[in-house]
């Protein structure tokens with residue numbers, strides 16, 4: 272169960288739902304903390320704007336009492352504020368208390384005593400409180416909060432109050448008082464919250480299902496790949512990783528298919544190796560055993576014969592040593608345990624030295640190496656490993672060259688590189704095999720009598736060494752004409768040795 276929950280599908284699903292929940296929490300937080308404040312700020316600016324409009328119209332009206340239009344204008348402004356913004360507009364004096372039958376102030380709004388009395392009846396306490404506050408504290412202030420109005424009715428109100436003129440004789444002041452109920456705001460907030468509640472539930476449910484579908488789709492290719500990889504692990508190389516969905520998976524699919532091909536090739540090559548190595552080990556061992564028995568039974572007393580037989584045993588032992596050494600060399604180069612020891616090397620001398628190695632062999636077997644070597648060409652490399660490369664390439668050329676038994680070796684200077692070439696006149700290499708010959712243990716299937724002994728590892732050692740040096744190398748080969756193996760070394764200019 273625990274493992275199941277750690278599946279990619281469930282993990283993506285969980286994160287998706289957590290993400291949706293997180294988003295909803297942020298929305299709720301904003302709603303609870305900021306929305307009410309936003310409405311109140313909006314109301315405050317609306318109250319102030321309305322208060323200033325009323326004040327302006329009042330001043331115009333009192334400055335020209337004979338101007339009927341100004342009075343109408345004032346009344347119209349006050350009416351529209353009530354009708355459009357639902358804000359009560361009260362203009363009265365400090366002394367007026369709104370009791371029935373009380374004498375109305377010189378100017379008041381609403382002008383009808385019944386309406387004004389009704390407003391006082393409704394908001395009398397509030398009006399008295401704000402009048403008091405306006406005198407004592409601050410002129411032109413706004414206040415919001417729960418205000419207990421008449422008849423013990425508590426209502427959330429928003430109030431604006433300002434003294435707009437002072438009657439010096441009666442010492443009485445004219446007030447503008449704007450009152451708006453916050454009931455609508457509270458109601459609107461509660462509606463928004465209800466809607467948000469429904470939206471939250473819908474979003475969570477949708478996120479639940481959508482994320483399940485998405486996470487299933489995302490993990491599906493991986494699940495399929497895992498199944499295919501298990502088949503591959505069981506040795507079924509016929510499987511194919513199929514790409515689907517997003518580009519990372521396609522890339523992974525390509526990589527896995529490539530890996531599968533490589534594993535398949537290695538597996539085939541290793542099977543061939545087993546056959547080759549066992550054959551190569553068996554032949555000398557059989558020879559060693561046979562000649563040792565011959566010495567024991569036949570040639571023991573005959574020195575000349577015994578020496579000849581012992582020489583065969585020594586040769587075969589050498590062959591075994593060579594095989595084992597090649598296998599060790601290759602694995603060392605490949606595992607890089609044996610790091611490169613880079614130094615400045617006279618490649619001309621090195622090539623000449625390797626050719627000299629073959630000297631007595633060439634004489635005894637009628638082979639010829641035509642060497643064209645430019646003098647004093649220097650490069651930086653691991654001398655021992657490059658010597659092995661040159662040796663393997665020339666050895667192969669001797670092995671596979673044609674009837675004329677001739678091999679050409681060139682070492683020439685190009686602009687900023689040295690080109691090493693070994694050319695033979697043998698059967699050449701089939702185009703489709705040209706890539707394969709660099710693989711470990713690869714050997715052309717046809718049997719070929721080779722004057723220089725090989726292990727099937729020569730070119731893979733060449734490849735590993737040259738790649739470790741980052742050098743350009745390759746082969747150009749034509750069927751029944753011959754092959755040209757080449758390596759390009761970077762030229763190092765310098766003093767002559």
Ligand code: ADP
Nearest residue numbers: 667668671708714715725726727728729730754
């Ligand atoms: P080996 O020569 O011991 O078989 P190598 O790794 O040196 O192993 O070479 C691998 C194969 O590449 C050889 O078996 C041969 O088929 C092919 N090959 C190498 N060099 C040449 C060449 N000069 N001409 C033709 N074929 C070659």
